[in-house]
Amino acid sequence: MKKPHDSHPSIDHLVLLVFEAVLEVVCVSLSGYVIARLGHFDAEKQKFLANLNVMIFTPCLIFTKLASQLNADKLIELAVIPVIFIIQTIVSYLVSVGVAKAFRFQKRPANFITAMGVFGNSNSLPISLVISLSQTLKGLHWDRIPGDNDDEVAARGILYLLIFQQLGQLVRWSWGYHVLLAPKSRYEEYQNDTVEQGRYLDRSNEALIPGLDGNTGDEDIDSSDDSDAFEPAGRTPVAGTSVASPADSDDEMISPRRRSAKKYGNGTNGHSAAPGPDDATLFPRMYGRNEEDIPDGIKGYYVRAKLAFKKALASIKKHIVQVSERSYQGLPGPVQKCLAMVWQVASKVNKFIWDFMNPPLWAMLLAIVVASVPKLQVLFFSEGTFINNSVTRAVSQTGGVAVPLILVVLGANLARNTQKQDSRDPEEAEIGTRLLVASLISRMLLPTLIMAPVLAVFAKFVPISILDDPIFVIVCFLLTGAPSALQLAQICQINEVYEGVMSKILFQSYVIWILPSTLILVMLALETVEWAAASA
Template identity: 30%
Template structure:
């Protein structure tokens, strides 16, 4: 039993050690707020898409899509449970619409990558590994491989929804009360440059009409000094930011009736406004993984595998450490500022933690138990101890760490999200995740 406790704690500490190092870097002045925002944006538009492309495209296939059909069913079931519980509870306690969106995002989008993978990797080499064996010829390596495969397949659906619907939930809206919602520190709203066009600043001074096309709402310090976003080209994104250049509204009205392709352009902009760089990468990965293109990129004998695919995989491996390091630096900034959380901020954070970490285990475990009891006639996965364990773990993990990227880019809910992650991973995660792992292993030991 002690070995199980150690295995669960080790899995959590893998995450917390990197977060701690981010705190150390921030404490000694290597990681200021401007660098944190800049690095978060680089991670969002480059390293995270590389991670999603390499992980999704390498795992997905038509065969696995058919054999792993219970995984999207579990994800959809969890998503519906999270949505309903969040909507009911936040309305009962009287949260504002903006904070209802915040709680919904924190509850719906959990850590479906780094923490579950670390957990199953630790369990596979622990004393508990024999409980997870599926047959007499199973091995610890096979246990870890199956667990990671299930996790990555589950994460595909989480990433698709997180970087589309989740991205929209954590954006500013016109009716939001910005006086009670945390954004960047000591900032107010004035026009600056949209994120994805911020690297084209050489074009902005051409004319006032060009300014209209590229300006959007962001933040600047109250003291009137130049914004750190402008000085370091790390401009925040609001709800109008997209990957395509913005066009002048009056100009659009003039050309819509006369230009034949205006409808296509409008549709493309609507779709693009809903997309994000990681979501583009996820769809590209599906296009590669489910088509004959996959051997060109992932066959070790192909020309592209050692040259292109390995390069993308290498860049993707930097995404999670960067997210964790930025998280640690941001947490240090909050603790160093001595700025107490307002009651308006404490309520949604506490609500999200209670739903995500305390309520979900009591909803997830019965669903998995029912699948073990009655799902065997529909899928062989119902008899795999690793699958049962991972479905319980994936349903009970803390809030996704990379949501902090979205809040930093959109410049809203930033302080709330940092406090949410601090309490989730720094305080609640170790005891709750240890309990969840115990629960999963007991279910497997008793029922399989």
């Protein structure tokens, strides 16, 4: 007969296994920490590697892990993750509000506590811990999957974390950035205070590195306009380019056709009039080429063919615009208004999608497409196929760089953000220690105490198969007590919100409390799995 607790290691052995997993993360991060302290890994290099990771390595990791694991049935079952995320967010919010009231904080420090409590790290540290635990802990194999192995366990854990990460990313850069960690000037009680101007512009190289916790590079933010120029989860800047603010985008980033429309004004019923046939601003490259600029020989034939193609395409486009305009003008007024409304909504949705999407999300979308088509999944991931031996293998090797690189940059980040910083805010100097204690309680203690029984009830009584997956339960428990998100330090530096306290929170969370916290969370998760699997 199976004795109690036989499904997981004894407590002393479990301590050793968890210590091994945490130490693996620490060892990889330590290299980045040491190099940064020696002065060989400055902010610009960290930013470059973090952006490179977000643009290339992390999308490759996401694609290989998700596309090989997903199928239609799992996609339906994964709907439980947003439900758990919402419950965790509500619990963390209520806990942080209660803690702020207990410490008698005013609105601004109370919002800071809420941000620290609600937004946990769902990317760098949890992913590394899940991969390490999948290789060290036995008993994590799912009995519903024949032949389950450690690599499959790690892949499923990354899949679960990525979904939690994107949900948190959306809330963090909207509610968190604009409300909870808003600049001091946004609060009425601080309107009379003298606020130093331009501080973030002078310290732009000191901001926390984007990409560590899912952010894709929103560092090019004009602090003179506070948060109005910020685009949540925007595109990652590429070397040699710059990100224009939305205020500039209407004139600088729009297409030539839209610039032409703005130039000619609005037509009937609020719609842009079609540009005239002589409008050279529509296709400036085509009209700006002089005949004498065209070279002789084969290259000249190529240039002439290219120009001819562009002229034909311009003619077709102009004809389509004219026909569409005439057709639209011939419609009844109510139909025109309806079409205008539909077009406006579609334009806003399209803009939101392109602003929100980033390389990891595109990789996730591509993985879902491949996983949803069985023939594609076989083509990419069946041993011996040409695509598997070439494309998939190359993508898999590239994705293997993502997690170590995340940890190296994390260590370098901590080297800078845990150094002593002189507070220029008298309020921070007065209540800094209380803010630190309240933040740790709100993020790493009380949410775990409340969510542990909730997750246990879900695992025991909710008839969804992934709740039986041991690694899913571990992921949920790790997220309930994970340290505060690294992106919060970046937001605090942008908006000048309790930066010294934020540095202390990072040190306490990621250096002092990470080992005991991880040990307790893993023990609770394994006990929950065992209790849920036991017969009633």
